[in-house]
Amino acid sequence: xxxxxxxPPPNPQQIQQFxxxxxxxxxxxxxxxxxxxxxxxxxxxxxxxSNYPSLEPKTATFTHNDGRSVNLLQADGTIPMPFQGVTYNxxxxxxxxxxxxxxxxxxxxxxxxxxxxKRPHPHVSPSGPSPSPSPNPSINSSMTSTYGQHPPPPGPRxxxxxxxxxxxxxxxxxxxHPQHSxxxxxxxxxxxxVYKRNAMNKLVEMVHGDIIGMRKAREVEMEGMFSAQxxxxxxxxxxxxxxxxxxxxxxxxxxxxxxxxxxxxxxxxWIRDNEGKIKNLGKKxxxxxxxxxxxxxxxxxxxxxxxTAADLAIEDVVYSLDKAVQDGVVPFDQYLRNVRLLSRxxxxxxxxxxxxxxxxxxxxxxxMAARISHFVS
Numbered sequence: 001x002x003x004x005x006x007x008p009p010p011n012p013q014q015i016q017q018f019x020x021x022x023x024x025x026x027x028x029x030x031x032x033x034x035x036x037x038x039x040x041x042x043x044x045x046x047x048x049x050s051n052y053p054s055l056e057p058k059t060a061t062f063t064h065n066d067g068r069s070v071n072l073l074q075a076d077g078t079i080p081m082p083f084q085g086v087t088y089n090x091x092x093x094x095x096x097x098x099x100x101x102x103x104x105x106x107x108x109x110x111x112x113x114x115x116x117x118k119r120p121h122p123h124v125s126p127s128g129p130s131p132s133p134s135p136n137p138s139i140n141s142s143m144t145s146t147y148g149q150h151p152p153p154p155g156p157r158x159x160x161x162x163x164x165x166x167x168x169x170x171x172x173x174x175x176x177h178p179q180h181s182x183x184x185x186x187x188x189x190x191x192x193x194v195y196k197r198n199a200m201n202k203l204v205e206m207v208h209g210d211i212i213g214m215r216k217a218r219e220v221e222m223e224g225m226f227s228a229q230x231x232x233x234x235x236x237x238x239x240x241x242x243x244x245x246x247x248x249x250x251x252x253x254x255x256x257x258x259x260x261x262x263x264x265x266x267x268x269x270w271i272r273d274n275e276g277k278i279k280n281l282g283k284k285x286x287x288x289x290x291x292x293x294x295x296x297x298x299x300x301x302x303x304x305x306x307x308t309a310a311d312l313a314i315e316d317v318v319y320s321l322d323k324a325v326q327d328g329v330v331p332f333d334q335y336l337r338n339v340r341l342l343s344r345x346x347x348x349x350x351x352x353x354x355x356x357x358x359x360x361x362x363x364x365x366x367x368m369a370a371r372i373s374h375f376v377s
Contacts, residue, residue, distance in 0.1 A: 015049055015057060016042075022059055022073070031059070032070055032098045039208050040101060043201060045075065054078045054089065062095055072096055076110070262371050300356050300363075307353035314346040 022031060023038040033041060045057050055077035062072045073096040078089035095106040109124055111117065117124055296302035321338060324330040330338075 012046070012050065016046055019045055019057060029071075031073060033073075033096075033100070037101055039205065041073070041096060043204070044101070045073070045096075048075060052077070052079055054080075055094070062097075070098065072098070258372060259368075262368060265371070300360050303356045304353055304360070307349045307356065310349045311346055311353065314342050314349070318342055318346075 019042045023033070023042055025031065031038075049055055049057065055075040058074050058076050059071055060074055061069050062074075063069050075094040075096075078091050081088045081090050091110040091112065093108045093110045095108070097103065097106055108129065109117070294305075296305055318339060321330060321335055321342075325332060325335045
């Protein structure tokens with residue numbers, strides 16, 4: 001016999017929170033009960049604890065006869081057993097198997113070290129289950145308190161449930177029960193109270209089902225909204241990217257427009273400056289001087305013209321020498337000497353033209369910058 005516990009009974013709200021937490025877990029840590037029965041299991045455990053505050057719901061590992069281990073719910077604690085005017089606290093463990101509530105739970109006597117089971121006992125074997133198993137199809141052998149009735153107070157009768165379901169013997173020790181023990185009949189609630197409690201449980205189950213349906217519908221709606229939001233965000237990114245490209249293209253076109261405007265201005269100036277010369281050339285068609293047909297605008301342009309003309313002239317001379325060597329008109333040693341001299345002179349003309357072009361480019365950039373500032377202002 002276990003003395004009454006001095007610790008206060010567990011808080012019903014904490015028990016409900018604990019059961020809701022463990023029964024709502026998903027993944028590898030989820031308890032092996034079907035989803036449509038978890039609400040009923042929670043209600044029955046809450047009702048059991050409310051009728052027997054000495055019991056406490058827990059989760060623990062249960063090992064089957066075939067060696068399989070599974071994490072299950074259990075109610076661990078003591079139940080009162082009146083005997084000859086004295087109430088004894090019998091330690092038991094009620095296991096809710098995977099098939100609960102379709103099949104009855106497994107109930108074991110959990111004796112302390114100084115307790116043994118009387119031999120021979122008519123209802124409990126030395127290991128904790130019933131020695132003479134008998135089928136018990138009732139699913140409420142230890143949970144009838146849910147429907148307004150108390151389970152049988154003596155441990156030996158509820159222990160028969162474990163052996164009837166084919167569960168392994170208890171690994172606990174032995175318990176010594178008082179001799180000639182007789183269980184007192186349990187008291188039943190009023191029929192109206194039972195009907196009221198059943199109606200409330202049914203109503204709670206219906207409300208729970210409606211809540212689950214509404215939650216699933218809202219989850220589907222939220223998933224659709226999240227998908228639409230993702231599409232809108234992707235389109236927003238595409239629109240922003242396209243807008244940036246259009247802005248960059250606009251800036252590039254504006255720069256090209258400035259260049260075109262500057263070139264048009266330059267061409268207009270050149271036409272105005274050379275319009276009179278074109279008329280004079282028309283009057284002197286028969287006496288056109290090639291050197292007078294084109295005038296350089298500045299010294300740099302004249303240097304480029306002279307260097308380019310000399311470079312092309314040397315190119316023609318080298319080509320003529322190649323033909324002469326092939327025809328045998330010019331000796332090969334004289335050909336090499338002349339080509340060497342011409343190549344050196346051609347190199348200097350090309351270097352001069354390159355430097356002059358670079359100076360012209362710098363001047364043109366400075367002129368464009370001045371024109372841009374003029375247009376901007």
